[in-house]
Amino acid sequence: MREDSLDQLLRDTLKQEVSQEAFRLEGLEDRVVTELAGRVPRSGLGDLLKRLLAPTRGARIAQLAVVGATAAIFLVLGAFLGERIAPVGGGAPRHSTPVAAAPAGEDEVLFIMPAPGAKSVAVVGNFNGWSPTPLSDPDGDGIWTARIPLSPGRYEYAFVVDGHWWGQDPLADDYVRSFGQYNSVRYVGRVGEGA
Amino acid sequence: MYIRSKEEKDGVYHNLNEVDLLRASLAGDTEAWGEIVLRYKDAVFGLCLGFLRNRADAEDLTHDTFIRAYENLRRYRLDKKFSTWLFTIASNLSRNRLRHRRYHPVVSPPEQMTGGIDPAAVVAREARHARVKAALDELPHGYRAPLVLRYYNELSYKEIAEVLSLPEGTVKTRIHRAKVMLKERMERNGVMEYERG
Amino acid sequence: MNRGFGILVALLLGAVILASGTAFGGATPGDVYRALSGLELAHHDEIVQAFGIGFSLGRLSPDRMIQLVNRLAADGGTQADKEGILLVVARALEDDLPVDLLIDKAEEGLARNIPLGVILNGTVGETRILGLVQRKQILEGVRDLLYSKGIFCVSGKGQAVATSLPIERFDRIVTEIADVLCDYTESGGSPFDGHLIYEQVRIRLETLSQLREPPILAEDAALVLERIEPGDLTSVILKVLG
Numbered sequence: 001m002r003e004d005s006l007d008q009l010l011r012d013t014l015k016q017e018v019s020q021e022a023f024r025l026e027g028l029e030d031r032v033v034t035e036l037a038g039r040v041p042r043s044g045l046g047d048l049l050k051r052l053l054a055p056t057r058g059a060r061i062a063q064l065a066v067v068g069a070t071a072a073i074f075l076v077l078g079a080f081l082g083e084r085i086a087p088v089g090g091g092a093p094r095h096s097t098p099v100a101a102a103p104a105g106e107d108e109v110l111f112i113m114p115a116p117g118a119k120s121v122a123v124v125g126n127f128n129g130w131s132p133t134p135l136s137d138p139d140g141d142g143i144w145t146a147r148i149p150l151s152p153g154r155y156e157y158a159f160v161v162d163g164h165w166w167g168q169d170p171l172a173d174d175y176v177r178s179f180g181q182y183n184s185v186r187y188v189g190r191v192g193e194g195a
Numbered sequence: 196m197y198i199r200s201k202e203e204k205d206g207v208y209h210n211l212n213e214v215d216l217l218r219a220s221l222a223g224d225t226e227a228w229g230e231i232v233l234r235y236k237d238a239v240f241g242l243c244l245g246f247l248r249n250r251a252d253a254e255d256l257t258h259d260t261f262i263r264a265y266e267n268l269r270r271y272r273l274d275k276k277f278s279t280w281l282f283t284i285a286s287n288l289s290r291n292r293l294r295h296r297r298y299h300p301v302v303s304p305p306e307q308m309t310g311g312i313d314p315a316a317v318v319a320r321e322a323r324h325a326r327v328k329a330a331l332d333e334l335p336h337g338y339r340a341p342l343v344l345r346y347y348n349e350l351s352y353k354e355i356a357e358v359l360s361l362p363e364g365t366v367k368t369r370i371h372r373a374k375v376m377l378k379e380r381m382e383r384n385g386v387m388e389y390e391r392g
Numbered sequence: 393m394n395r396g397f398g399i400l401v402a403l404l405l406g407a408v409i410l411a412s413g414t415a416f417g418g419a420t421p422g423d424v425y426r427a428l429s430g431l432e433l434a435h436h437d438e439i440v441q442a443f444g445i446g447f448s449l450g451r452l453s454p455d456r457m458i459q460l461v462n463r464l465a466a467d468g469g470t471q472a473d474k475e476g477i478l479l480v481v482a483r484a485l486e487d488d489l490p491v492d493l494l495i496d497k498a499e500e501g502l503a504r505n506i507p508l509g510v511i512l513n514g515t516v517g518e519t520r521i522l523g524l525v526q527r528k529q530i531l532e533g534v535r536d537l538l539y540s541k542g543i544f545c546v547s548g549k550g551q552a553v554a555t556s557l558p559i560e561r562f563d564r565i566v567t568e569i570a571d572v573l574c575d576y577t578e579s580g581g582s583p584f585d586g587h588l589i590y591e592q593v594r595i596r597l598e599t600l601s602q603l604r605e606p607p608i609l610a611e612d613a614a615l616v617l618e619r620i621e622p623g624d625l626t627s628v629i630l631k632v633l634g
Contacts, residue, residue: 006378007346013327014347018241021516024254025240029232032261036225105605126496129459130503152603154596156500165504176575178497179506180519189603250516325529329631 106149107188111135112171113159116142123148124165125157125183132160152189158182213277221268232261235278238348239285245343246289248332256292260285282348283358286340293336330380338373341366419454421447427461433475435482442482451491451563460498469508476512480524489531490563493571494524522574526632531570533628538566541619561612565597568608569616572596573629583629586622593617593625 111123113135121144122132128148135144156176158167168175172184208216208230219227239260243253264271264284271280331339344355352370356363424447425440433439446452464474477498484491501511514523522530543562572592581588597613600606 006374009323009327010342010346010377013324013331014241014245014343016324017244017328018237018347021240021244021250021254022237024250025236025257028236028258028261029229032232032258032265033225033229035262036228036265124503126500129456130496130499131459152605153607154600177578177580178575179501179504179510179521181504187599187603189605191602191604322525322529325525325632332630 106151108147109150109186109188111146111148111157111159111169113144113161113166113169114142115144115159115161118142118144118161120160120162122160123157124160125155127155127157135159150188153187155186155188156183157186158184214273217268217271217273217277220265225265228261228265235281236261238278239281241347242282242285242343243289245331245347246286246336246340247292248328252292256285256288259288263288276354278348279350279354279357282344282350282354286344286358289340290336326381327377330377333380334373334376338369338376341369342373342377345370419458421454424454424457424461427458427465428478431461431465431474431478432471433478435475435479439475439478439482442485446481446485446491449559451485452495456495456499460495460502463499463502464508467502467508473508473512477508477524480512480528484528484531487528487532489528489535490567492563493531493567493574494527497527498524520578520580522578527570527574529632530573530628531566533631534570534573535566537620537624537628538562538569538616541624543616543619561609564608565612565616568596568600569593569625573625577629577633583626583633586624586626589625589629590620590622593620 113121113123115121115137121135121137123135123146124130124132127150133146133148135146137144156178157169158165158181159169160166165181167178167182167184169184169186171186173187174185175182176185177183208227211219211227211230213231213234216227216230220231236257240253240257243256243260244250247253247256260281264281267284271277331342334342340359341355341361344350344358345352350358352363352366355361355366355370359366361369421444424443428436428440428443443452443457447454461478464477467474481491481494481498484494498511501508510521510523512523512525514521514526543565573589576589576592577583583589594617597608597616598610600608601610601613
């Protein structure tokens with residue numbers, strides 16, 4: 001690499017870094033002036049909230065709050081569903097959606113989503129190329145289900161309820177963040193489960 | 196009493212030269228100091244980012260630099276170059292933060308990469324910049340700081356020596372060595388390969 | 393395998409497949425190429441050539457690709473971003489990387505109506521999102537890490553030598569580890585917590601290896617977990633985060 005091209009690459013990279021972050025500096029002069037003039041103390045409630053919600057420090061706290069609240073909802077939901085869900089691949093589910101019998105080596109995986117009043121519920125995931133597979137609610141009690149044959153592996157998915165994504169399935173093994181939202185994760189083919 | 200609008204005030208300050216702004220600031224005019232912040236915020240942020248390699252920290256320290264500088268403005272001698280004095284404050288704050296960070300490591304989020312006209316150029320350019328940044332990250336701080344002051348803040352060797360409290364000869368040697376290290380790292384990481392097409 | 397030879401093989405295979413018109417069940421590579429020509433790509437030839445390599449090595453499925461290309465065609469994003477997405481996949485194939493992770497994320501992003509620029513380049517701000525560009529870099533970092541640990545090496549004749557893993561098994565491991573690193577990063581984890589990252593990798597590999605008909609073999613998981621160290625994973629993420 002030539003000396004002058006390295007110099008230029010360095011200049012460009014450092015400048016690009018700053019220009020990409022220009023939004024951080026928007027209104028900085030006003031904030032400094034306001035602080036110096038003592039009009040709004042820096043430790044005010046607004047500032048505290050802003051700092052709590054700031055990306056590097058607050059996001060984790062806000063996330064924890066969301067996860068905590070969601071967990072509470074799931075506890076209630078789980079207690080409700082516990083009565084209704086048959087184990088995957090075993091027993092006769094009360095709410096089943098007819099699907100083709102699972103091919104050899106695949107498990108028929110039950111997806112279940114309580115959505116009373118919903119017009120449509122589907123599941124999207126890396127097992128169907130994120131194209132909706134519909135859930136059904138034949139008896140109209142608000143519990144939507146689908147059984148999908150899947151081979152052993154790890155699957156990420158979310159429910160889509162009337163067009164809104166819901167990525168926190170109480171039956172999931174795990175949750176991950178994706179595009180700023182949650183996806184549920186299920187492992188299919190655990191020994192002692194399924195087909 | 197006639198109260199000037201914000202636009203009018205901004206217009207007034209915008210046309211003042213640096214010395215007048217500093218004089219007004221020293222007299223307690225915080226709006227004049229706001230104009231100084233406006234003029235130097237990019238340079239200070241770039242310096243802090245270069246030192247710290249973390250955007251949120253750099254943002255915090257840019258703010259702190261202007262507060263600290265205002266509080267210490269009486270110590271600034273108007274016959275000296277203001278930017279050098281300001282960069283010295285930013286550099287000291289950054290070094291303190293680096294010392295603190297040894298025990299409290301943090302990481303910055305990935306950069307936002309914006310789209311461009313030619314998708315190949317976008318992909319290649321972003322990958323190349325990412326590799327330069329990775330190579331910069333690997334440089335010891337003592338070598339990275341002079342490099343940033345030279346290539347981002349466009350300071351002379353003498354000014355860099357002043358900001359970092361180092362002999363001028365040491366600054367020259369470090370910049371030379373830093374570039375050699377950077378070149379090796381980038382070649383090892385394959386920057387040149389990405390310059391195809 | 394040298395690249396020229398690979399391209400030749402890919403083109404030959406492509407010709408055979410086009411002639412037969414029935415390969416790969418649903419869509420054929422020919423269908424994908426036809427769909428691509430509708431996108432008016434500035435780098436059409438490079439993309440077609442790279443996809444040809446992908447089809448021939450089994451790294452790319454025509455069914456998935458046709459779906460991706462059609463979704464891109466229907467999206468209202470810019471031409472440059474559409475092509476950028478295809479180009480990242482193409483460059484990954486040229487760089488001898490597995491691409492399942494990239495295609496899956498692109499599909500998910502499109503299904504979620506995420507702007508193409510974000511799918512491609514990610515974002516900063518309150519929510520950290522890794523784009524395909526960064527994901528490709530992480531795949532590359534993981535692949536290079538495993539190479540450096542002697543987990544996969546190739547003899548002069550392009551054959552895997554003893555104690556290394558065949559390409560499919562190696563691809564799978566690279567993909568899973570890279571996916572863990574991406575998940576960890578998007579969840580706001582610090583790359584400096586190498587032991588946490590290692591733990592996540594361990595859980596993923598061991599869980600997969602304990603499934604019925606495991607997608608990752610237990611001995612492969614053990615080999616990887618024995619040779620990589622927490623600091624290695626930190627380095628891979630740091631190189632990408634900058």
